[in-house]
Amino acid sequence: MHAAARLLERHGQAVFIVENGVPIELFVSHSKRRFFALVLACIAPEKGIREALKAAHLADLPMLMLASYFPIRSASTISSSRVLLCLIKGAAGSGLLVLRGDTFP
Numbered sequence: 171m172h173a174a175a176r177l178l179e180r181h182g183q184a185v186f187i188v189e190n191g192v193p194i195e196l197f198v199s200h201s202k203r204r205f206f207a208l209v210l211a212c213i214a215p216e217k218g219i220r221e222a223l224k225a226a227h228l229a230d231l232p233m234l235m236l237a238s239y240f241p242i243r244s245a246s247t248i249s250s251s252r253v254l255l256c257l258i259k260g261a262a263g264s265g266l267l268v269l270r271g272d273t274f275p
Contacts, residue, residue, distance in 0.1 A: 207233040 207226035211217040219235070226233035 205231055207231045209233065209235040209237070211235075211237055213237050 207222065207229070209219065209222045211219060213219060219237075222235075223233065
């Protein structure tokens with residue numbers, strides 16, 4: 171079990187870790203809370219952030235993104251203002267982007 175899953179489980183919240191290729195029908199939640207898409211990544215083209223935004227939009231889910239932003243690495247492919255705009259439009263206005271405070275103006 172992942173460390174994050176152990177911590178959340180200890181505090182009374184069920185955590186489901188879905189590995190690649192596992193049918194999601196096997197995981198049934200009895201929670202009354204609304205689901206959301208969660209992305210933990212560096213803002214870089216190889217991380218698939220655009221694909222995550224599209225998937226959240228298609229699934230009609232709000233998306234929470236916790237990311238580090240490195241302007242030198244990311245500037246050639248995606249700008250910070252485009253990320254914010256993409257999140258607002260991509261998840262029906264329900265996206266939230268949280269970046270390291272020292273790397274985002």
